[in-house]
Amino acid sequence: TNDIYTKGHPTGVVVGLAWTSVGGDILFIETSLSRGKGGVTLTGNLGNVMKESATTALSYLKAHAADYGITYEQLEEMNVHVHVPEGAVPKDGPSAGITMFTSLASAFTGRKVKPYFAMTGEITLRGQVLPVGGIKEKMLAAKRAGIKDVILPAQNEKDVEEINKAYIKGMRFHYVTDVSQVLGLALAK
Amino acid sequence: TNDIYTKGHPTGVVVGLAWTSVGGDILFIETSLSRGKGGVTLTGNLGNVMKESATTALSYLKAHAADYGITYEQLEEMNVHVHVPEGAVPKDGPSAGITMFTSLASAFTGRKVKPYFAMTGEITLRGQVLPVGGIKEKMLAAKRAGIKDVILPAQNEKDVEEINKAYIKGMRFHYVTDVSQVLGLALAK
Amino acid sequence: TNDIYTKGHPTGVVVGLAWTSVGGDILFIETSLSRGKGGVTLTGNLGNVMKESATTALSYLKAHAADYGITYEQLEEMNVHVHVPEGAVPKDGPSAGITMFTSLASAFTGRKVKPYFAMTGEITLRGQVLPVGGIKEKMLAAKRAGIKDVILPAQNEKDVEEINKAYIKGMRFHYVTDVSQVLGLALAK
């Protein structure tokens, strides 16, 4: 039933991984841009920590805009909207940080994320990728959804190693310590 | 008593379907535009998720404005007001997403929705139509109100198939996966 | 003691009807304009639904301003203040919608409401007049206050017919389905 998700997505759309009391799940981060004056809108029934995560990801992108070929004018003349579908489900926590960053970067650069790709990890303002919880549940959910590649925080490698190999067969895990490593892995040429 | 609703409506007015603890009901989404500076007003005793749904629908419309012949100037020089009548009744949830989108598109393009037409479905920022709850109750309410055509999420087709055919006789169901399919079905020429 | 209310009122003042746990009552909607930049102030210990009702009435007036001889410049260069006296009493609900609309229209056009005139009814953004509760209690309160003419939603006609004729002797009831019918009935020449 989730196969609608696993095809290639338009720019600005990235698959994240959530961990709830009933197990892991995939979720989507969607960014859309429209002409405006630098306004930011965050929707999807998000708690404050998750909103701060998006704010931090956007600040990082702004501070490193030149590295990604994004101009100040682009940032200033667009409104940014980040949405996480399934509005009936409350969402919170910092673990979608690098997913938010990738979604924003994809929207501003016009480069798509590779198909069957997902990621999880907290982002800090200087670009560190911090470990997150629920790794086992998230990887099983990714597997169920047909995900082939997952970017994770280096500090979570030990959590992946504890998962029964049979459950995650065929998946590739990419461990990162800094958000600057993420786009090279996730964005299509 | 609801026959005042089932005649043709002015531009900006679309019939949605609600599901409450006491069963299904129809509701109206009304959009009106007035000269202004791009302000957005959302009224009708709406919860946060329903407000976010309208915000998401508007962002989608803005990001795809050119596809619908809407110019940036129109968006920038109008104030948008979306209202859901019956102010005494609290309303919430994401299921009016495509109804909100159609109401906004109707108001900005000046094209009316066909008579006896209703719809339900969550909208995402990239235009996916996600499944919603209460399909049986909503379809019975639509039938009672004289609705002939209903747009629904493709993932809800199975829910319609479980309804006793006698109850929804004469109704046509249009299943969609993307919001780009909605206006072609719902707007009059 | 309410006879101070039943004489002719200045422009912007309209008699509404309220229904509370202790019976019906008349109330006043007062609109005043002053030079400004289109600001809107709503006072009188109003709940959110009643405030949204005023917002909806104002949006309807703005969207149909040309029909009433109101220019965009008037709307843009005035501040609007809508007040409901008796600040110690909390007030809420959508039933003063057409009263709010009439008060705003009276203030902007400079035309007064006829004396001994009251009204009740929810307004929608496209101008429908929806039925309201407490009709019997409201009509008795209008009678006590010396009101001669009342505008009501067409869908409330059945509620008036259930009132003992002796209690509402000499009163005229005007049933409307659309707010466009209201001003012709209520405003003095």
Place this chain on the structure above:
Amino acid sequence: TNDIYTKGHPTGVVVGLAWTSVGGDILFIETSLSRGKGGVTLTGNLGNVMKESATTALSYLKAHAADYGITYEQLEEMNVHVHVPEGAVPKDGPSAGITMFTSLASAFTGRKVKPYFAMTGEITLRGQVLPVGGIKEKMLAAKRAGIKDVILPAQNEKDVEEINKAYIKGMRFHYVTDVSQVLGLALAK
């Protein structure tokens, strides 16, 4: 101990009357103006109804500014601050409405209130003066504070007549129905 209050006050200062669970008391409404852009500040531990009362009084003054020789430029180029001293005491209710109005009018016109003068009464947006509670307690408090003249709502005359004459000996009561009567009584030449 309150004799510091009963001497002549500077412009913008007016004596009001409060009614609390422990009896009546006098209070002061103070308005000060400073160069600015039309900002409004309300302080003194005021509840929402009392703040709305000040807002209503200011709107009335703005709508009738020309009658009092106040120009639009004065209103637009000043910041208004209304304060009610004794910040440790929460205050609320609409009964200081005409006192707020008089304080604002005194500040903008530069005319002082006569000494030994107090007032109480709700103001509406069209300038009606509505009756208030606690008349007996308020008049006794005024007497104790050395007040000689009190402006009251006409509808409260019956409440004054019920007070034992001995308690309010030497006081003059001025009954008003409209706020336009207040300044002529209260402001010094």
Place this chain on the structure above:
Amino acid sequence: TNDIYTKGHPTGVVVGLAWTSVGGDILFIETSLSRGKGGVTLTGNLGNVMKESATTALSYLKAHAADYGITYEQLEEMNVHVHVPEGAVPKDGPSAGITMFTSLASAFTGRKVKPYFAMTGEITLRGQVLPVGGIKEKMLAAKRAGIKDVILPAQNEKDVEEINKAYIKGMRFHYVTDVSQVLGLALAK
């Protein structure tokens, strides 16, 4: 341990007196100015009444700016920040009003407060100094901190007279009724 406090302070720093459930204490009011557009920031874990107190003190200073040689341009082109140290301790109440005023006036005029000087008293918008609570506890705390001079409301003189003389030996008490008396006493030449 508090001797760091009792030396001369830079401009904008004034010693106040607090009264809590565990006795009296000294506190500091610090004002700093920086180039800006008239913004006001209030920090230090302050309750609403204490914030209103600062707002009132600033309005008084603005309305009397000319008396203190402060120009409108200075007020308009500076941002004002008032801070009360020891952020872990919640603070509230109106009793630091004249201390706030003196801190603001010191910052804007560049004149320092004399060493070993403290003050307490509510300020009103017209400059009255109203009595405050906890005088005994505050004076003992001032004594412990090495304070030599204290400004107090005239109406609190009786409270000082009730303190055992031995406890406050060597301290000078300056009673004021109006805030205009404060700066002459407190500011160094």
Place this chain on the structure above:
Amino acid sequence: TNDIYTKGHPTGVVVGLAWTSVGGDILFIETSLSRGKGGVTLTGNLGNVMKESATTALSYLKAHAADYGITYEQLEEMNVHVHVPEGAVPKDGPSAGITMFTSLASAFTGRKVKPYFAMTGEITLRGQVLPVGGIKEKMLAAKRAGIKDVILPAQNEKDVEEINKAYIKGMRFHYVTDVSQVLGLALAK
């Protein structure tokens, strides 16, 4: 596992020390600048006191900008974002004041903090460094994280002296009374 923290950090990143119910911990304060209009964003699940601490640190920096070679134009044309990583953990209190200040100063001057350096202390608006709690737990956490130099409030020297020397062997403690002493100690040449 924390060794990723103890290498040299980019400009704007400073190690602070936290004290929670489960002991001491290090935390990071990160400041990033991007072109803008002087906006300030504070994230990291921060309580009000900690946010006020950042506001106070920024005001101090602005008021003393010239001392640090920072121009008004830099302050006015940049947006400042201060973030404290590990968004899942609520953080509060004033003890990161000097850490916030150092982070801001590092970002604006482009000078890095020396490696293996941490600090703790409340900042006041005039630049005093006030004592904080949890010194023992904080120093042990710093030791565990490989910190060599710690800046502390002078009033906390006694708390360090009570720690068993063996536990903090090889660490250097720098006691300060004023924030002006901090940058000379902490910033690399």
